[in-house]
Amino acid sequence: QVQLQQWGAGLLKPSETLSLTCAVYGGSFNVYYWSWIRQSPGKGLEWIGEINHSGSTNYNPSLKSRVTISVDTSKNQISLKLSSVTAADTAAYYCATEGGNWFDPWGPGTLVTVSS
Amino acid sequence: QSALTQPRSVSGSPGQSVTISCTGTSSDVGGYNFVSWYQQHPGKAPKLMIFDVSKRPSGVPDRFSGSKSGNTASLTISGLQAEDEADYYCCSYAGIYTYVFGAGTKVTVL
Numbered sequence: 062q063v064q065l066q067q068w069g070a071g072l073l074k075p076s077e078t079l080s081l082t083c084a085v086y087g088g089s090f091n092v093y094y095w096s097w098i099r100q101s102p103g104k105g106l107e108w109i110g111e112i113n114h115s116g117s118t119n120y121n122p123s124l125k126s127r128v129t130i131s132v133d134t135s136k137n138q139i140s141l142k143l144s145s146v147t148a149a150d151t152a153a154y155y156c157a158t159e160g161g162n163w164f165d166p167w168g169p170g171t172l173v174t175v176s177s
Numbered sequence: 178q179s180a181l182t183q184p185r186s187v188s189g190s191p192g193q194s195v196t197i198s199c200t201g202t203s204s205d206v207g208g209y210n211f212v213s214w215y216q217q218h219p220g221k222a223p224k225l226m227i228f229d230v231s232k233r234p235s236g237v238p239d240r241f242s243g244s245k246s247g248n249t250a251s252l253t254i255s256g257l258q259a260e261d262e263a264d265y266y267c268c269s270y271a272g273i274y275t276y277v278f279g280a281g282t283k284v285t286v287l
Contacts, residue, residue, distance in 0.1 A: 165224075
């Protein structure tokens with residue numbers, strides 16, 4: 062059974078780079094894709110992008126210019142970097158497992174606040 | 178790539194049925210049988226309830242069911258229970274290896 066644990070800085074200033082990491086426990090790291098998804102306060106969900114064990118990535122076109130998702134297979138970890146953040150990037154960020162064209166399970170989420 | 182359209186809220190009494198719609202386009206919902214639904218309780222991570230339009234993961238009660246017609250997918254909760262009160266989000270594969278979510282629907286059990 063896959064379990065996800067995530068961490069990263071929770072408070073950023075505008076123009077800084079958001080950096081989050083998600084560790085994968087259990088299951089087979091090489092089988093799945095891994096996604097990052099965010100949820101702005103009181104708003105819906107937004108898919109950010111995905112990566113597999115070989116480093117193949119796909120990104121949401123609306124965020125592609127600022128997003129980098131990477132993988133460390135030696136640690137079974139994936140990472141998210143989002144550059145030049147603004148208040149609009151304030152959200153809970155989740156990592157999630159893609160078993161197919163769905164997301165399950167999800168990590169617990171990391172709340173990131175962007176404020177000067 | 179626009180968010181899928183969901184009603185902001187639906188409500189029902191215990192034991193009743195409620196249906197949540199999720200409307201997209203032929204480029205997402207209508208173009209693929211890859212619609213999934215997620216339940217989210219306050220302060221918690223979303224939980225998968227339906228995948229591939231109508232399939233239920235192990236452990237999800239059979240009172241949850243999904244369907245699709247054209248560009249609109251639906252989630253039906255039959256025999257509504259108090260613990261079903263939550264936010265529900267639809268999601269669809271949108272081609273070119275991307276996904277789009279709905280804005281969410283709050284289900285209230287009266």
